[in-house]
Amino acid sequence: MIIVIDGLNRHRYDRLLDEMFALRARVFGERLGWDVNITNGREIDQFDTLDPAYVIGVDDDGQVVSCVRALQTTGPHMLSEVFHEILDGDAPLRSATLWESTRFCVDTETLNHGKSRNSVSYATCELMIGSLEYAKNSGISDIVTVIDPIMNRVLKRSDCAPYDYIGKTTPMGKVSAMAALLDCTDERINRLRAFAGITDDVFVSAERAEQLSDQSDQFALSHNLFGLGTETRASLYAR
Amino acid sequence: MAVIDLSKLPFPDNDLEKFLDSVCETHELDFAAYAGMNPVTQTVHGFVNYPQEWQTHYVNQNYVNRDPTLLLAKRSIAPVDWQRLRQEPSFDMVFSDAHDFGISDQGLTIPVRGPFGDIGLFSVTRKCSAHDWALLKAKILGDLQQAAVHLHDHVIQSEALSSVLGPPALSAREIEILQWTAAGKSQQDTADILSISHRTIEVHLRSAREKLGALTTAQAIGRAISRGLIYPA
Structure with a gap:
């Protein structure tokens, strides 16, 4: 299921955010070898201090399996500030109805292959549907997303091919990065839903969102009972 | 923070209050308001078409420093339906007063982030059933996003500092x-x-x-x- 965490509710979701930053460290730091800052196994950059919106996929146990970060293109965002090479010195797009999505990733270590609920393919589609619907419901018409060629192939295979690209594909660590354009239309969302066989609402219910919050985090409590994950919890509660 | 009434400042080609009126008329809304926050000068530029009595009351009560539709909504990247702010104590305070002035607590705020760390907040309100509100919202949100950025850019560009930095x-x-x-x-x-x-x-x-x-x-x-x-x- 998908949960959206932004500047208004992030104080209630320390655990989910911490797991997300750890996932980003594994994906962008280790797997893709991008030049990112990793501290204590967490990848956090300057844009995370700007109150972005995070669209996060959690599995049935409440663990983070996918995430993406969204920012408005009218203000500071990655293509305007740090991804100069992709734009080759050109000015970035800036529009009220265009969002930028960055740090799109899924946990390929814990998820399996195939198309079941616990597969990479399902998690990717669910996250795509969640982020496109969140944007569309906010009056956004298009998304410019910074992705690597592997994610680009995954999008194409999921019947969600970008309709165009901005700038040029640029070497970045072990792989390269590119800026792709996606429309937030019902047609695209329906194609994705048909491909993944997802017909239900992908967003968590208010009740589930409450369960996932730090105050009533049953997943964290049960792990603490068995002495698992105590180190992570201790560092979280110490803040 | 000081409140600057933009209607008293000269704008050569554009009348911002008329712009708010036309947004309300086009999109079936009761009232619209814009507040721009400049991080450099620490000022709030207010511009609304609410009834004059409510504007006076709002300023006298210093609501600009408590209003959750400004202070909380600015942390979102998406439009914030005021429904989401209802559990805030400050929401009741502002909106029980607003009710006495005939202003609905059904509305939304569109946060705009500008390139210089400037933030604009464009709010609209409409008294109608929750069902009609949901339908209206889905229909007009894209247009409202564009109106919000247009208004914000106009206000920021009219400032001496930002016009030097250029569009x-x-x-x-x-x-x-x-x-x-x-x-x-x-x-x-x-x-x-x-x-x-x-x-x-x-x-x-x-x-x-x-x-x-x-x-x-x-x-x-x-x-x-x-x-x-x-x-x-």
């Missing part, structure tokens, strides 16, 4: 598309000439219009020519 630059693709449009080509023609999709043309044109502070493509062409960005064709 955002156009990209090579945006200039190319404006040039073909000025030459009389349709969007489809331009798409064919440049071998890109119609949607790509649209996303660049929309971006170019907004960077030029124009509401229509024709207006954008005029501004691009007058700034020497494209040639008259």
Whole structure:
């Protein structure tokens, strides 16, 4: 299921955010070898201090399996500030109805292959549907997303091919990065839903969102009972 | 923070209050309000078409420093339906008063983030059933987003500091598309000439219009020519 965490509710979701930053460290730091800052196994950059919106996929146990970060293109965002090479010195797009999505990733270590609920393919589609619907419901018409060629192939295979690209594909660590354009239309969302066989609402219910919050985090409590994950919890509660 | 009433400042070509009225009229809304926060000067620029009595009360009660539709909504990147703010103690305080002035607590705030750390908040309100509100919202949200950025950019660009920093630059693709449009080509023609999709043309044109502070493509062409960005064709 998908949960959206932004500047208004992030104080209630320390655990989910911490797991997300750890996932980003594994994906962008280790797997893709991008030049990112990793501290204590967490990848956090300057844009995370700007109150972005995070669209996060959690599995049935409440663990983070996918995430993406969204920012408005009218203000500071990655293509305007740090991804100069992709734009080759050109000015970035800036529009009220265009969002930028960055740090799109899924946990390929814990998820399996195939198309079941616990597969990479399902998690990717669910996250795509969640982020496109969140944007569309906010009056956004298009998304410019910074992705690597592997994610680009995954999008194409999921019947969600970008309709165009901005700038040029640029070497970045072990792989390269590119800026792709996606429309937030019902047609695209329906194609994705048909491909993944997802017909239900992908967003968590208010009740589930409450369960996932730090105050009533049953997943964290049960792990603490068995002495698992105590180190992570201790560092979280110490803040 | 000081409140500056923009209606008392001179704006040569645009009347901002009329702009709010026209947004309300076009989109079936009761009232609209804009508040721009400048991080450098630490000021809030207020501009509303609420009844005068409510404006006076709002200022007297110093609600600008407590109003959750400003203080909380600015941390979101998406429009914030006021429904989401109801559990805040400050919400009841402001809106039980607002009710006495005939102002509905059904509304939303669109946060706008500008390039200099400037933030604009565009709020609209409408008294109607929750069902009608949901339908109206889905219909007008994209237009409201554009209105919010248009208003915000206009206000920020009218400030001495920001006008020195200048408007955002156009990209090579945006200039190319404006040039073909000025030459009389349709969007489809331009798409064919440049071998890109119609949607790509649209996303660049929309971006170019907004960077030029124009509401229509024709207006954008005029501004691009007058700034020497494209040639008259």
